[in-house]
Amino acid sequence: MRKFLAALLAIALISGCSPGKRRPPAVNPRVSLDSQKTYTVEYWDVELPRVWDSQGRYRQAVEELLAEFTAQHPNIRVECRWLDWSQAEAELSKALRDGAPPDIWADWQGLARRDHVLQIPARLWTDADLLNDAGRKAVVHDGEMWAWPRWIWPRGLLALAGSLEEGADWPGFDWEWRQLGEWLEERGLELVVNDWQGEFSRQALAAATGTGRGNWGGQELQEVFAALELLRNKGLVRGDGAYREITQGKIILGGYAPAFVPWLAEKTGEDLVLLPLPGMDGGRVSVPFSAANLIQFRQIQYKGDDHSLAAALLAEFLAMQSSACLAALLWAGPAWAGGAWDGSALPPSFREAATAAVVAGAPLGSIDSQGRAREEQFCAKLGAILEDFWAGRANSQDVAARIAEIQ
């Protein structure tokens, strides 16, 4: 599997990052750079923990992209700061409090921030039409494009290929929960889900309803939990999030994090399979995903838009190029339309899911500063409800009623 990962990276970096495949610049040319000036753009990125990227390939690839950018833009100097994964959020919060954020921030949160007083919407410089559907759903909210998307991670159910029967029918994108339950039962498989802060339930709702974060209500909520209750009562699904059991038998995982995928592939050396989450009524098909974006902030010591333009050029370059060549490294799909993303480097099921997500992905919610606090409170209360559900102390009707109370 290591060889596969290395080959995947090599293919991604060598073929996918070719400057010749780049799209035309998207940055709005209303202002122009002064060729006599040198612009310094501050870029903050996060060093991935080794548990995710054991070889440090992400940083290496980004640094190569930065070198390519500065070669193309000799009067733009990029000051890159690499933050420790554990400290990154705190560092950004401090910088925002101090009014001195970087020009461009590599955000790994998976949802678009918005409404910070220093945040510059990407729509000022580019057009959402350049994004694919999933990219748009990731960063466009209330008609505003809040960030530069880099890639999207299709979400679903994860299995080791060896635990599935070779050549047997695997769940399709149009499957319902009932069919998935029968399929699990026939093959003696068990679905183990991690539902901390409603991670799995949120994905299940997104797949069933085509709606994203925060849409915890309505008939669909009851239907999804009624289906899960049935599977739970039959012993086909558990909510204890026992990740490690995926290597111990016929276990499929739900609600795992993107970082878990390359880690598992490297640890086990086995091929991984990404199975789609069921929809409802067989008609609505959507693929939940999470995303990583670049956010542009205003550097208040600079006057004039030419500095912001220099920063936007960097954001555009990194977003498009990351989407094209870094996505495969991180087992993700593209966020920009018509990019050089080479899905053939991914295992077939991941390629299929990424392609489906690009076309029909469920939108991600966005969160402003007040929304973030509300989300934290909601998740804290949601945790107790879901714990009761997975422990068999609450049924689907209880869940729907209690979630309605905390909305």
Added chain:
Amino acid sequence: MKKWLFCLVFLGAAVACAALVLEHFQPGEHQCRYNRKLYLTHPPLEGADVAELQERLKELGYYPGEITGIYDEATARAVREAQTDLELEPTGEAELWFWPLLYHGEDITQGEKTDPPPGEVHIEIYLDQLKLTVFSDGEEWASFPISPGRPATPSPMGEWRIVEKSYRPNDAFGTRWMRLNVPWGGYGVHGTNAPWSIGRVASLGCIRMYNKDVELIYPWIPIGTRVIITGNYHVQYKLPMREGRVGQDVVMVQWALRKAGFDPGEADGIFDADMTAAVKNLQRTMGLEPTGTVDETVFWLINLP
């Protein structure tokens, strides 16, 4: 004239005796200067060789009696104890090849460099290689043989600091002692009065060095010097592991967390707030509830056996 002659003869005899004594008691020599095996017999063997053997065994803590020069039961018992520690058959008989083992390595430093390191010093101890290496500004400076703990009483692996230094009267800790801040016991780097144990796994967990070696490095190592001890012996883990826990298994988890990219601070065997934060960060990265507890899932994620 007779007086002069008498003085001359007396002086000559005195010089000869002194030379003989010096030769017999030459501490740096590893070759036995005698030509007989010592053992219990009746009547008992007597002589300068027996006296020297008794003296050496007394220095090493095996022989509690007077220096009589008579190979008696107490002397044979001391020989048997020394042989046991040397992992020899405890016959109680001192063959000629037994002597060098009592003196081996004690009076010469094993370090390839004897001048003080010019830069910042830290120490790395490799239990499986039976070696202590002094580093200067991160560069290897000098290495020395050691005796680490036995399997039943293993030396503590981890990242420690020298917290106390003292001279010793060449007792069981030799001539120098440097305590480590290991939280589950009194461990240190020290000299020894059992130099034959160096190069073997023999201690109760401390790091033994030849006296001359520990005397050499003692002034190089200020209080607070970092000491990293690594090895590959089997560690028992107790799960779940939470804040407040202390032990060797905590050290191993700290190292594994750091290797996974989540730094818990120094691997000092104490499950503290920094380690809790590191565990929570790992759990968040993997999408799991950040409990801060090392459970089986965390254990698996950081690739521990």
